[in-house]
Amino acid sequence: MSTAAHTNGFPEGYFVIRSAATGRIWDVSSDSKDDGTEIILWPEKDTSLVDGRRNKSAENQVFFIDTSGALCSRDSGHAVDIEGDKLVLRHRRPVISPYPNSYSHPPAKFVFSKESGGEIQIQFEFDPSYPPPSAAPSEAWKEKTFLLTAIPKRKPKGKMLSSLFGGSHSSTADDLAKSGIDLADNEILDEDLGEEGEVDDSPDTGRDIRMLAITDKKKRDKHLLEKTKMRRTWQIIKLRNSDARTGKFFS
Template identity: 50%
Template sequence: MAAESQLSGFPPGYFVIRSVATGRLWDVSLDEVEDGTEIVLWPEKEHSLVESLRNPDANNQVLFIDTSGALCSRASGHAIDIEDERLVLRHRRPVSKPYPNAYSHPLPQFSYDRETQQISVTYTCDPTYPPPGSGASNAWRRKSYILSSIPMRKPKSLIDNASAFISSAVTAPFSFFSGSLAAPSKTTPEEVFSGDIDLAEDEMLEQDRGEEGEVDDSVELVRKLRVLAIDPRDAPPEGPNARKRRQWQVLALRTSAAHRRVSP
């Protein structure tokens, strides 16, 4: 039971994590080992789950839980930390005061729920690491933290931009008598994704993403992985795409191929 608790829902040994929404695996970017290297989503490099059949070059897509309960990368052996809502490699660091701080702090705890297929994060201190005496609140304690993939849209073409410009020019309220434009109205999420305001996909709040923000049609191979801070007072997005982006398949590696029983 103690060993199961230490694994926090993950299987013993090595495993890969696949996004239900994109089919991509957790991947240490460029197979780097430097501190702070980002963990992203990348197409599966090795399809076999049998250890003896796998290409070692795909080890940057393999993870494990170490004896301290930390989630780690197989390729480097380094643990995974969270920095500005991104998952990154983290070398072990000495304690520096005032502890904890952005440089030196306890590693977050990752947990996998096999029923919901969600991966949650537990912090033992405020993940914003406010300086001592800053009057920091305990608001972070009432939030839940879960991992989600972030959709990526393909870049707008010249035709798309021209169409958006013409549309905005035609619909903008204009006073022919005063010769001036009326005051702009409050920006909506739809206007952001129509091209009027340029926000990165991972800068959009989940509750503001909307239908347009769920489109994932970029030809880029990489996708981003982010930690969402969910306040229970806010209704989380419940559309099918939003749910899939928060779901993961954790697939354990096997030491040998499964043998099929042959009837006599």
């Protein structure tokens, strides 16, 4: 078995995961180890790729594949899982009947593929919506492709209005009506947003990662904007144990 197959397309050892669209990398929010902590995109804390030279405070931005094939956070050792459409830390939990359920289930499997343009797809052993036992059986989820995307973020509405109305103007509902601007929520997960929905001009440091569930992926891919494709593209950067310039090893 090749290394790529054994590690679901990720490298062996430790690595960071960068969004091609934003340049930010995966980050366990607030450096927390709590169950359910969200994983977001954040600027790199340490740009060194030599493991022994990196700051320990940046370990919440480092990941690895464990022996079971689970994607894990180096900082806590906990697996990465999907909760709704969010990426979260998941502690190992006892089996609770009826199994599987939203609380007790196998962690999602993350698969990186250069051949698909750098996408990270998610594979589930069971329906990820975990319907109750009384629900009618359905295998519709098996026909979907689940993958991860970075989410663009617009300026806060107040700042958008301030710039529109002269910087210090106190905007009102009448102002909005006169401006003709639609201030609906721009954090939409639809892959058919168009150019306006791809604007990412918020001054906030972080960005969100979300899971998309796509039916007929090949057909939809033909109509994607380049910015949308970039949001689904991830770069996996392996950490080294030695300095490439000097050849010196670090433990």
